[in-house]
Amino acid sequence: MTTTGADQTSQHQAVTGNAIVLPVSDDPGRLADNIVLFARTLRKAGLKLGPASSRDAVEAIKIAGIGSREEFYWILHSVFVKRREDHVVFDQAFKLFWRSRELVEKLIAMFSPVAPDNRPKEKLKPGETRVNDALFEGHDKQRPVQEKPEIEVDARQTASGNEVLRTQDFAQMTVEELARAKRSIAEIVLPFDKIITRRFKSSELPVRIDPRATMRAAMKTGGDLILPRFRARKSVHPPLIILADISGSMSQYTRIFLHFMHVLSERRRGVHTFLFGTRLTNITRQMRYRDPDEAVDQCVGAVRDWSGGTRIGEALHEFNKHWSRRVLGQGATVLLITDGLERDSIDELEREMDRLHRSCRRLIWLNPLLRFDGFEARARGVRTIVGNVDEVRAVHSIEAMSDLIAALSDNRRGAWDPRRLMAPVNRADQSV
Amino acid sequence: MTGNSHNLPETIDATIEMLAANDYVAGRALGTILFLSLKMGRPLFLEGEAGVGKTEIAKVLAKALDRPLIRLQCYEGLDVSSAVYEWNYPAQMLEIRLAEATGEGDRSRIENNIFDERHLIRRPVLQALQGEPGRAPVFLIDELDRTDEAFEAFLLEILSDFQVTIPELGTIKAAEPPIVIITTNRTREIHDALKRRCLYHWVDYPDAESELEIVRRKVPGCAEALTVELVAYVQKLRQMDLFKSPGVAETIDWATALTELDRIALDPATVSDTLGTLLKYQDDIAKIESSEGRKVLEDVKSELAKAG
Numbered sequence: 001m002t003t004t005g006a007d008q009t010s011q012h013q014a015v016t017g018n019a020i021v022l023p024v025s026d027d028p029g030r031l032a033d034n035i036v037l038f039a040r041t042l043r044k045a046g047l048k049l050g051p052a053s054s055r056d057a058v059e060a061i062k063i064a065g066i067g068s069r070e071e072f073y074w075i076l077h078s079v080f081v082k083r084r085e086d087h088v089v090f091d092q093a094f095k096l097f098w099r100s101r102e103l104v105e106k107l108i109a110m111f112s113p114v115a116p117d118n119r120p121k122e123k124l125k126p127g128e129t130r131v132n133d134a135l136f137e138g139h140d141k142q143r144p145v146q147e148k149p150e151i152e153v154d155a156r157q158t159a160s161g162n163e164v165l166r167t168q169d170f171a172q173m174t175v176e177e178l179a180r181a182k183r184s185i186a187e188i189v190l191p192f193d194k195i196i197t198r199r200f201k202s203s204e205l206p207v208r209i210d211p212r213a214t215m216r217a218a219m220k221t222g223g224d225l226i227l228p229r230f231r232a233r234k235s236v237h238p239p240l241i242i243l244a245d246i247s248g249s250m251s252q253y254t255r256i257f258l259h260f261m262h263v264l265s266e267r268r269r270g271v272h273t274f275l276f277g278t279r280l281t282n283i284t285r286q287m288r289y290r291d292p293d294e295a296v297d298q299c300v301g302a303v304r305d306w307s308g309g310t311r312i313g314e315a316l317h318e319f320n321k322h323w324s325r326r327v328l329g330q331g332a333t334v335l336l337i338t339d340g341l342e343r344d345s346i347d348e349l350e351r352e353m354d355r356l357h358r359s360c361r362r363l364i365w366l367n368p369l370l371r372f373d374g375f376e377a378r379a380r381g382v383r384t385i386v387g388n389v390d391e392v393r394a395v396h397s398i399e400a401m402s403d404l405i406a407a408l409s410d411n412r413r414g415a416w417d418p419r420r421l422m423a424p425v426n427r428a429d430q431s432v
Numbered sequence: 433m434t435g436n437s438h439n440l441p442e443t444i445d446a447t448i449e450m451l452a453a454n455d456y457v458a459g460r461a462l463g464t465i466l467f468l469s470l471k472m473g474r475p476l477f478l479e480g481e482a483g484v485g486k487t488e489i490a491k492v493l494a495k496a497l498d499r500p501l502i503r504l505q506c507y508e509g510l511d512v513s514s515a516v517y518e519w520n521y522p523a524q525m526l527e528i529r530l531a532e533a534t535g536e537g538d539r540s541r542i543e544n545n546i547f548d549e550r551h552l553i554r555r556p557v558l559q560a561l562q563g564e565p566g567r568a569p570v571f572l573i574d575e576l577d578r579t580d581e582a583f584e585a586f587l588l589e590i591l592s593d594f595q596v597t598i599p600e601l602g603t604i605k606a607a608e609p610p611i612v613i614i615t616t617n618r619t620r621e622i623h624d625a626l627k628r629r630c631l632y633h634w635v636d637y638p639d640a641e642s643e644l645e646i647v648r649r650k651v652p653g654c655a656e657a658l659t660v661e662l663v664a665y666v667q668k669l670r671q672m673d674l675f676k677s678p679g680v681a682e683t684i685d686w687a688t689a690l691t692e693l694d695r696i697a698l699d700p701a702t703v704s705d706t707l708g709t710l711l712k713y714q715d716d717i718a719k720i721e722s723s724e725g726r727k728v729l730e731d732v733k734s735e736l737a738k739a740g
Binding site for chain 1: 444460461464465467468469471472479508509511513519521524525528532542543546577578580581582617618619620621624627628631632633634673675715
C-alpha cells in the first residue's frame, strides 16, 4: 500500500488551524498525519466527522495493526462511516486517497473551496454537491444538462411527464413575512394531530395511581400518611411527513410551501420533507438550517427538477420503496401537496397511493388548485388519489401562508371527506 | 484498552473463526468491526433490513465468549421503570405497615428499609451494569428504532459512562462495561449523537457463496443440489424490484420447509406453494406468481446447468 498525501500534510496542517493532538508520538511514519488528512477529505466530502474520529481511527489501526489493503479499508470504514449513505463516499474517497499522488492532488483541488473567504458553513455544502456530482458522474448522463428557465410559462392546469431539469430562484422572506408565518404556524391545529403514547406524566385527575410518586410523597411524612398521586398518558404530535409537488403546474406556490415547511420543521419534532417533480428529493436535512432563506437556498441546490414535469406515481414508488419504512413509523401523518395532474401511468399511481395509504396513520391531500364546492373529481389522476386518501383539503388561492394554515386548521367534521368528491362519472372520456 | 480482555479474540481472523465455530458466517467487514468493538470497548451499532442476522450476532457472541446475554427489546413507550429499575411497591407498603406495627419512629431507618435493595426490581439496563468482573454480559439493545427519542437520549448517558443513578440509592457504576450491541431496522433515523459513540456497520444480504455456507450449516438435512438451487433463486429475487426482499432468515425458513416436504429440487408448483415462507407482501407474491416469476426459476435452472 502506498501512503500518499504526506507531502501535502505540512501545508495542509497549516490550513487546518485546529490542531488535533494524536497519541502517536512514537509513530515513526506519517500514517497518523495521513489519516487526519483523510478524515479532513471525508469531512469536506460531507461526512459528519468530529476531531475525535481521527483519534479513534489511529487507535483502531494501532489495535488491529496494518495487514492487507482490505483490512485497512474496513478498519477505517468502521470508524468513519456512521450512516449507510456515507459508504459510497467513503469507498470512492478511500480508493482515490490511498492510491497515487496525482489523483490526490486532483481530489484536493476538487474539494478546495473556490472562494477562500467563505464562511465555513457555506464552504462545506457546495463541496458536498461537487463531490456527489463527481462521484455520481455517469448516472445522470442520459439526462439533459441543467438549464435556467428562459421563458416564463404559466403552467397551471397542465401536466407533463417530461423531465426538464431546472434551477430556481425564490424571492427571500421579508422580516414581516417571517414574523407573521411564525405566529400563524404556532396556532396551527392539524387534523388528528395528537396521539396518545404509552408514556405517563403526572396528573391531577384521579384516574391512574402513580405508585412511585405516591411512595416518594409518603416518605415525607415518614409513612404515616399515604396520599395517592396520579398520572395520565402523555400525548404528543405524531411525526409529520410532507410530500410536496414542485412541478411546473405548482411552481407559483412552491415558495410559500418551502417557507411553510421550514417554519414547521423548526417548530416541531419529527418533520420529514420530500419534494418531487420527476424525481424524489429528501430535503429534511436542508430544512434544518435555521435561517429560512439559507434553508431554501440549500433546497434549491439539492433539487434538480424545479418546475419540470410530474411523475407522481414514480415519485411515490420511490418514496414507498426507499423511505416509507424509515420515516412512517410511530403513527405518522402524511401531508401530500399536489394538484394530482398525472399524465403517465395511472395504474402505478393507483398502486402506490394504495401502498402509501396503508403505510401511514392518516393521509391528507392538500390540493391548491381545487375548488371544493361543486367540484367533481374527473381527471383520472385526481380520481385515483381521492380514492386513496383520508382527507382532501382544498385551498382556493394561496396568497400567503395563512391561507394554507387556515385550510389545514379547519376541522369541521366530515367537511373534508374524500367521498364527497367521488361523484359518479358517467362519461367514459376523462379529460385532464 | 478496557478491562474487557478475558477470552476475547486476539486478531480479526480469530474473531471470524470464533463466529464460524458457532455457525455464524461473517464476512471480513463484520469480523473487523466486531473485533474493533470488542477491543476498543465501543458499542456496536448494527443497521440493516429485517432478517439479515443482526440479533443473531449478539446471541452467538454471548455463546462464544460464554457471557450472559441480556436483551432489552425496545418498543414505543419504553420507560425507566421497564428498562432500568422499578421498586416493588406492594413490598414497600408492607414495610411501612410493619414499621407502624412495631412502632418504629426513626424516619431514616424507615426510609432505609423501604428503599432497600431487596425491594429493587432490576430491569435489563441495570442487570447489564452489574455483571461479574471478567464476565461482563453481552447487552443487546434490540430494535432501538421502535422506541422514541427520549429513551434514545437516556441511552446516551448510559453508553458514555456505563452508570445509572437511582435517586434513593445513589449511582450504580459498572465494574466492567458490558459488550453493547445495538440493532435497528431503520424505521426511524437514529440521532447522530448516539451513532457517534458507536462503531457503525450496515449488515447487508450475504453473497451467494456465504449464503450457501449459511444454509449448509443451519439446515444440514437439506439436499446439496436443492441448496444450490434455492440460494441461487433467492439471490435472483433480491435483484428484482420487490417491496421487501427476502432476508437470510427467510432463506433458512424456506430451506427448512422444502426439506420437511422432502423435496430435492425446485419446481414451479413447489415454489408457488411455499412462497409464503419467503415473501411476506401480497404484491410481491403476486409478482412472482406471474410469468416474470416463472422466468426467474427457468433462469436459475439454466444458469446452474451451464455452470455444471
